[in-house]
């Protein structure tokens with residue numbers, strides 16, 4: 119069987135070695151995992167998750183009276199925090215999730231994407247997605263790369279026409295750097311092709327599949343001693359969430375064309 123996320127991680131490591139603009143990335147601090155998603159449904163092929171953002175500024179939810187504008191009640195003070203993810207001795211800063219089998223089955227590549235790679239096979243769309251997600255990692259500060267508007271001010275968007283053009287340039291740069299074709303071989307197959315060639319597809323997932331580490335809310339204790347609006351305070355009824363993850367929380371799981379059949383396989387996650 120082919121471990122798809124391991125192949126993606128190896129390819130991404132090779133891309134970071136060969137594409138100068140991505141050379142700042144330490145792939146030991148990037149975890150690649152899989153989520154389930156059907157090929158015939160709308161949804162992302164891949165997503166870049168930042169788990170190294172500092173806690174947010176303290177805040178609270180509040181409710182106002184519509185006519186007077188006065189606060190009628192507010193919640194306790196809280197902060198939003200990133201989960202801590204460690205694999206072996208490495209602190210993970212970013213996680214990139216790939217949706218299987220959807221990512222493998224990018225056969226019906228959008229016309230826009232195809233136009234970016236005229237005359238190239240459809241699997242180039244997958245390489246485009248991989249570089250796209252890596253390019254989301256900000257080289258300057260923890261977080262997702264900020265896009266600048268034409269006037270140099272930060273944009274609220276995370277994509278711009280320039281972003282897509284940069285990705286095409288980096289994909290081309292990688293392919294012309296004479297990479298080992300064996301590193302790209304797995305991208306040539308769709309999900310059925312992978313199953314036929316390798317006997318099945320496995321990938322790293324979290325034990326809590328389909329959930330995975332996300333930012334969470336923590337009530338400040340003690341509550342800040344600031345003169346506040348004189349209104350009732352409601353306690354936050356927060357679900358108990360896991361906030362620290364290690365390699366012991368990762369399992370290799372087999373993926374199927376029918377996403378309802380994703381069962382865990384015996385086997386621990388192997389840190390690369």
Ligand SMILES: [Zn+2]
Pocket residue numbers: 250254276277
């Ligand atoms: Zn994106």
